[in-house]
Amino acid sequence: MSEAEAYSYDAEMRKANRAKAVAGRSVIFKIKRCDGPGKPARWESFKVPIEEGANVISSLNWIAANPVTIEGKKTTPVVWESNCLEEVCGACTMVINGRVRQSCSCLINEYAPCEGDVMTLEPMSKFPVIRDLWVDRARLFNNLTRVKAWVPIDGTYNMGPGPKESHDHQQMRYALSECMSCGCCLDACPQFIKEEDESKWDSSFIGAHAISQARYFNEHETGKQLKADRMDALSGAGGINDCGNAQNCVKVCPKGIPLTESIGAIGRSATIHAIKQFFQGKK
Amino acid sequence: MADEKRVIVVGGGLAGLAATIRIAEAGMPVDLFSMVPVKRSHSVCAQGGINACNDVARQQGYSEYQHFDETLIGGDFLNDQHPVLEMTNWAPKIIDLLDRMGVPFNRSNEGFRDLRLFGGSLFKRTHFSGATTGQQLLYALDEQTRRFAAEGKVNKKEFWEFLWPIVEGEGENARCVGIVAQDMRTMQIQSFRADAVVMATGGCGLVFGKSTNSIICTGGAASRCYQAGAWYGNAEMIQVHPTAIPGADKCRLMSESARGEGGRVWVPAKKGDTRKPKDIPENERYYILEERYPKYGNLVPRDIATREIFDVCVNEGMGINGSNQVYLDLTHMDPDYLTEKLGGILDIYEKFVGDDPRFTPMRIFPAVHYSMGGLWTTYTPGNYQPESPVSSFKPGDPIPIGNEPGHGLDIGAHNNAMTNITGLYAFGEVNFAYHGATRLGANALLSCIFDGVCNGISVVNFVREGDQQPVSELDQALFDAATKQEQDKHDKLLDSTSTGTGDQQLNPYQIAFELGEEMNAASTVVKTGAGLEKCLIKLEELKERYAKVELGDGAMWTNQSLSFTRAVGDMIIIGEAIAKAGLLREESRGSHYRTDFPERDDDRFWKTSVAKFNKETGKSDIEFVDVKAGLVKLRPRDYGKTESNASSASKEPIGAS
Structure with missing residues (x-):
């Protein structure tokens, strides 16, 4: 499936597949495997009986208990990262049938409704593989540090409530706060390139995830104290100017976060920041 | 003065991160171990909210003391009373702190923090952030931890699994001086020294197979401490949520509001009937709750619903297709009404099950949700020591004790939330102390953060002031x-x-x-x-x-x-x-x-049941020791008069996490 097709694989098609799903069928899982960094990748296929309500996680669990390929060769359980299985922790992100998403919310009925249909699982493409479907997303968290994604409180002692906030403003911030740092937006972004050299992270494109989080903290009354620092980071190498406006990020975000709005808002802030710096003689 | 002493925190959920922040803030270096990037910890799953007395409720007659009293009644008086009093007294201050950290709490029209009703109280005392309160609170603490890590005060060791506490000495002289852990990627096993170790490793839902817990909630870390000599309190107290969605991989919560809005619980009357639900005529359905409880029907309280659903499936084998599932049916109702009232939770069901509950009956079953039991901990009581325990307390009564810190616990005492092994602490769900025999909805997030921000002080004091030998000097x-x-x-x-x-x-x-x-x-x-x-x-x-x-x-x-x-x-x-x-x-x-x-x-x-691991037999020796009471007198757990209240609580969106 091409990228364009994957993106158009919408809710209607999934619903149609659900309606025609055959009970008691088996589905072929074609999984891209790799034993570790520097090791060659290989494909292995498994024939998995589909129980009611099966998703990618339950299928991988079945393979773990029955690690035999379709050719009858004994192999090892597949390695992947997961935790909450409720699509709120972001751990189990992988590329499924060509599209990056969480595997916990990926129902087999929606993707492989007929006997012998194929599900293709690959690791995320923009992060180094640790083993099989597990990738190292340390860079993604590093990028949160880059934009100082926190509210600089004075301390944890009792000092009364935080700043008051209007209902509408809270709703706007809440939409941004649901970001679970899964990295879908980065995997789909043509500008975000895989970078294994940690020393280059701080000058490589930061991606929609951290840009949107910078906006989230800039919008908080106390958080905005660090706005200048954030805008410095986002105005430099690998900052907002590297965005190519492909808008893939917003299409793959599982939480429907308005990422392109955030990129627009940070772009405007960057312009104002540059003008301020010019008049302050800093640049 | 360079502080060579270090603290290890195991677990990066709400309790572990709150502890990390408090300890690091005091200038003590923290090594934070977690099996997952801390932002992905199980605390993200909590939906409903966090309880605390607040200004509006206070003017209506509510108080921290009543929150304390409710928590004891909820726990059927099995809670240790002093830590609960301290926790509920701190609750409003903890909300303020989270507010300052930037948690997007829902707001009223005027911009104040909004509140919702929750089970076990007549007063609105639950603060919430959309339907993802746990996620929002965890993120706020994750952000502060990231800040300390950037400043070099916290050393995060993510994808490291705790294997064993390093204990020197035996019995009463046992002292924890570090841990053994394994890098889950390289598989390297290594010892780490620490002058104190805080276990904040959550619950043990996976012992029950599929539960509402995340996949790392095996209880493995607590079990390893237990096998190394730490005691385990009230192990048998496991909370089951009545309406969960059984999935092929785990169980996910379904809010009880589905019953509150008119959902009917049924199974096919004929055992082993394989027809689709809509093909089964009305007279061939067994409406379990309506037939067994004609008066309340589907609105029976939570524990009764749980037991009857369980009975029909497990004891009578009448679950759908012989499985442990019953129908929770809303299809007799107007789809537009359902969308308006229950839209969010119906969407979650559809996302993970693939059926639209407006047109296909939901399938539900009770699922293990929370462990009240955990590592046994002790404490030093605070300055509120009434001559005789308060015998009954009703809203509007004069409050026996105020909300100042130090009434429940002697804050900063070295042994607060410490296990029987010196220097080994247990915070959050893995600490047995707060919830007794049942936890009230929206008290879990509170107990986790309270342990961190209050008892974190005890950890610092123990390391700084204790007369034990510094761990750096050990062989x-x-x-x-x-x-x-x-x-x-x-x-x-x-x-x-x-x-x-x-x-x-x-x-x-x-x-x-x-x-x-x-x-x-x-x-x-x-x-x-x-x-x-x-x-x-x-x-x-x-x-x-x-x-x-x-x-x-x-x-x-x-x-x-x-x-x-x-x-x-x-x-x-x-x-x-x-x-x-x-x-x-x-x-x-x-x-x-x-x-x-x-x-x-x-x-x-x-x-309290106290389990001690017998190294000779490899089994548990169980003792029963008196509950640490003295503040509130035992009384019947009688929700009879507040049953209507219980059902109003069930109208809340996605509650009781």
Whole structure:
């Protein structure tokens, strides 16, 4: 499936597949495997009986208990990262049938409704593989540090409530706060390139995830104290100017976060920041 | 002055991060160990909210003291009272702190923090952030931790698994001086020194197979501390949520508001009827709750609904297609009305099940949700020591004690939330102290953060002021021996791969599956002496099979099968403590319901069960010790008069997390 097709694989098609799903069928899982960094990748296929309500996680669990390929060769359980299985922790992100998403919310009925249909699982493409479907997303968290994604409180002692906030403003911030740092937006972004050299992270494109989080903290009354620092980071190498406006990020975000709005808002802030710096003689 | 002393925090959920922040803020370096990036911890799953007295409720007659009283009634008086008083007194200040950290709490029209009703109270005292309160609170603490890490005060060790506490000395002289941990990627096993260790490793839902818990919630870390000599309190107190969505991989919560809005619970009247639900005519359906409780019907309280659904499936085998599932049916109602009232939760159901509940009846079943029990901890009581316990408290009564800090606990006392092993602390869900026999909805997030921000001070004081020898001066041999012990266990497990016979009986996933089935059937909703005895025999069999377990993956790099298989052995041991404590507690209290002992028996069992691991037999020795009370007098747990209140609480969107 091409990228364009994957993106158009919408809710209607999934619903149609659900309606025609055959009970008691088996589905072929074609999984891209790799034993570790520097090791060659290989494909292995498994024939998995589909129980009611099966998703990618339950299928991988079945393979773990029955690690035999379709050719009858004994192999090892597949390695992947997961935790909450409720699509709120972001751990189990992988590329499924060509599209990056969480595997916990990926129902087999929606993707492989007929006997012998194929599900293709690959690791995320923009992060180094640790083993099989597990990738190292340390860079993604590093990028949160880059934009100082926190509210600089004075301390944890009792000092009364935080700043008051209007209902509408809270709703706007809440939409941004649901970001679970899964990295879908980065995997789909043509500008975000895989970078294994940690020393280059701080000058490589930061991606929609951290840009949107910078906006989230800039919008908080106390958080905005660090706005200048954030805008410095986002105005430099690998900052907002590297965005190519492909808008893939917003299409793959599982939480429907308005990422392109955030990129627009940070772009405007960057312009104002540059003008301020010019008049302050800093640049 | 350079502080050479260090603290280790194990677990990066709300309790672990709150502790990390408090300890790092005091200038003490923290090594934070977590099996997952801390932002992905299980705390993200909590939906409903966090309880605290607030200005509006206060003017309506509510108080911190009443929150305290409600928590004790909720817990059926099995809670240790002093820590609960301190916790509820701190609650409003904790909300303020989270507010300052930037948590997007829902707001009223005027911009104040909004509140919702929750079970167990007549007052709006639950603060919330959309339907993802736990996620929002965890993120706020994650952000502060990231800030400390950027400043070099916190050393995050993510993808490291805790293997064993390093304990020197025996019995009362036992002291924890570090941990052994393993890098889950490189598989390197290493010892780490620490002047204090905080366990904040959450619950043990996976002992019951599929639960609402995340997949790392095996209870493995708590079990390892238990096997190393830490005591385990009230193991048998496991909370079951009545309406969960059974999935192929886990159970997910379905809000009780579906029942509140008119949902009908039924199974096919004919056992083994395989027809689709809409093909089964009305007169061939068995409306379980309506027929058994004509007066309340589907609105019976939560515990009754749970037990009846369980009874119909497990005891009578009448679940849908013989499975442990019943229908929760909304299809008789107007789809537009349902969308308006229940839209969010119906969407979650559709996302994970693939059926639209407006047109297809939902399938639900009770699921294990929270462990009130956990590592046993102690404390130093605060300055509120009434001559006689308060006998009854009603809203509007004069408040026996104010909300100033220090009434419940002697804040900063070295032993607050410390286990029986000196220097080993237990915070959050893994601490047994706060919730007694049942936890009130929206109190879990509070107890986790309270442990961190209040009892974190105790950790710092213990390390700074205690007269124990600094851990940096201890002989390296102790740490090398601990590393070797874990390396040997690890290597033995790894060796089982090469000798594998392919015997399914020795497959770790099969053993874990049978453990979950047995524990769920015998030790959750409805317990009997006979059932628990049978369960203990089954656990013995599993233990024997586990001794010969065969690993499916012999890799020396990122071997998840090994990590899981190791945890299965620890889960069986915790499972045994849970079942045995349940067998010996011959009464019904809170979440612990014994059909052969249906009444609360305060004379014999107003006591904490304390499990101690017997290294000779490999089994649990259980003692019952008095609950630390003295503030509030025991009284019946009577929700009779507030039943209408209980059902109003169930109208809340996605509650009771």
